[in-house]
Amino acid sequence: MEDFLRDIRKDKQKLIAVGLAFAVIVYVDVSFVLKGQVKALSVSKTKVAKLDMDIQSVKRDVAIVQQNQSKEKINLKVKKLVSEGELLSLLEQVSLIAKDNGVRVSQINPQKAGRPPEKAGQTQSAFISVLIKLDLNCSYHSLGSFINDIENSEYAVSCEDIKIIPDSSSGGRERILLTLKTYVKS
DSSP, X not given: OHXXXXXXXXXXXXXXXXXXXXXXXXXXXXXXXXXXXHHHHHHHHHHHHHHHHHHHHHHHHHHHHHHHXXXXXXXXXXXXXXXXXXXXXXXXXXXXXXXXXXXXXXXXXXXXXXXXXXXXXXXXXXXXXXXXXXXXXXXXXXXXXXXXXXXXXXXXXXXXXXXEEOOGGGSSOEEEEEEEEEEEEO
């Protein structure tokens, strides 16, 4: 029985030594290895979050580029030149675009400007330039949208001249004298 007690005491010492060695290993692991791993994990987590934000930003930029490319394709369409008989439909379209942009049209006055001057040895042009004089009442933003929509319409129309007359009585709206230019097939 004494041998058994001696063996247990020796085993206790061995168990204590093993337990102490285990405690030292756990302490070293937690203090040095695990601490470094947690730190590296937090650094990696911030890098992943930054990369996620960058990916979202790139996706937004790609969508904007694709949207702009599709707009460019639309803008590359061939513009229509109106015939003298279609001039009225062009004026109606100008009026509709004005209404869509919150622009009040007081007067529309188309004026034929005549044919371009002939140069020696050239035949007379088949196109007559037409100036469309508009008397408008609108805000600056509405005017910008209106001019943009006119110039991007299916007809070949450009803004030739613009005169803005301040009107303090109409609450942010100005009187605009706008001249549009187009060419009519004769």
